[in-house]
Amino acid sequence: ELVLTQSPATLSVSPGQRITLSCRTSQSINTRLAWYQQKPGQAPRLLIYGASIRAAGIPARFTGSGSGTDFTLSISSLQSDDFAVYYCQQYDRGTFGGGTKVEIK
Amino acid sequence: QVRLEQSGSAVQKPGSSVRVSCKMSGGSLITSAFSWVRQAPGQGLEWIGRIIPSANMRDYAQKYQGRLTFSADKAANIVYMELRGLTSEDTALYFCAREGAGYPDWGRGTLITVSS
Numbered sequence A: 001e002l003v004l005t006q007s008p009a010t011l012s013v014s015p016g017q018r019i020t021l022s023c024r025t026s027q028s029i030n031t032r033l034a035w036y037q038q039k040p041g042q043a044p045r046l047l048i049y050g051a052s053i054r055a056a057g058i059p060a061r062f063t064g065s066g067s068g069t070d071f072t073l074s075i076s077s078l079q080s081d082d083f084a085v086y087y088c089q090q091y092d093r094g095t096f097g098g099g100t101k102v103e104i105k
Numbered sequence B: 001q002v003r004l005e006q007s008g009s010a011v012q013k014p015g016s017s018v019r020v021s022c023k024m025s026g027g028s029l030i031t032s033a034f035s036w037v038r039q040a041p042g043q044g045l046e047w048i049g050r051i052i053p054s055a056n057m058r059d060y061a062q063k064y065q066g067r068l069t070f071s072a073d074k075a076a077n078i079v080y081m082e083l084r085g086l087t088s089e090d091t092a093l094y095f096c097a098r099e100g101a102g103y104p105d106w107g108r109g110t111l112i113t114v115s116s
Helices: none
Strands: A005-007 A010-013 A021-026 A033-038 A043-047 A064-068 A071-076 A083-090 A102-105 B001-006 B010-012 B018-025 B033-039 B046-052 B057-060 B068-073 B077-082 B091-099 B102-106 B110-114
Touching: A005 B018, A005 B077, A010 A021, A021 A083, A033 A064, A102 B057, B001 B091, B001 B102, B010 B068, B018 B046, B018 B057, B018 B091, B018 B110, B033 B057, B068 B102, B077 B091
Parallel strands: A010 A102, B010 B110
Antiparallel strands: A005 A021, A021 A071, A033 A043, A033 A083, A043 B102, A064 A071, A083 A102, B001 B018, B018 B077, B033 B046, B033 B091, B046 B057, B068 B077, B091 B102, B091 B110
């Protein structure tokens, strides 16, 4: 069974900071990984697919990287609109990570 | 632009069944694959399965085998999810999502509350 582990669970940050979120998979998945942003009461929004390809309309401050079992999502210069929960997903099998909540410090 | 419109929220009795619909506009069911994702209150996202209407293929997460059925009406461009034997643990927001590279399109979710 494929397991995705995200860390940290919660990140308290100030606007303008740069942050890096981690996602580790229990098996190698090449680059078949996506990242989503979810705000309260909303559906998830696709940010990154193929581990590093920004989805349509996603600002350049969002950067994905990694392959195999270790992946990261970086957000440079965090804006107020970026405070949300972020999930990684191996989209062939559908499995999601547990999420990282990015909150205002 | 693809839009996924889901049926409205419902309150169901324990032991009953529920069917949720997801109507696609701006695209065709026969060229798409769909996943269903659920989110219990205050919890993370959980993939529960997928349907590929053109291939008549369904893939269910193991924990839902035997209780979950996906179907499709290709003419109406609608996919359906039916969950049987509901318990309070099935109380959740159920999303349909169109698969691409990742899931680029999502419905707004259907809240299913299981309560006596």
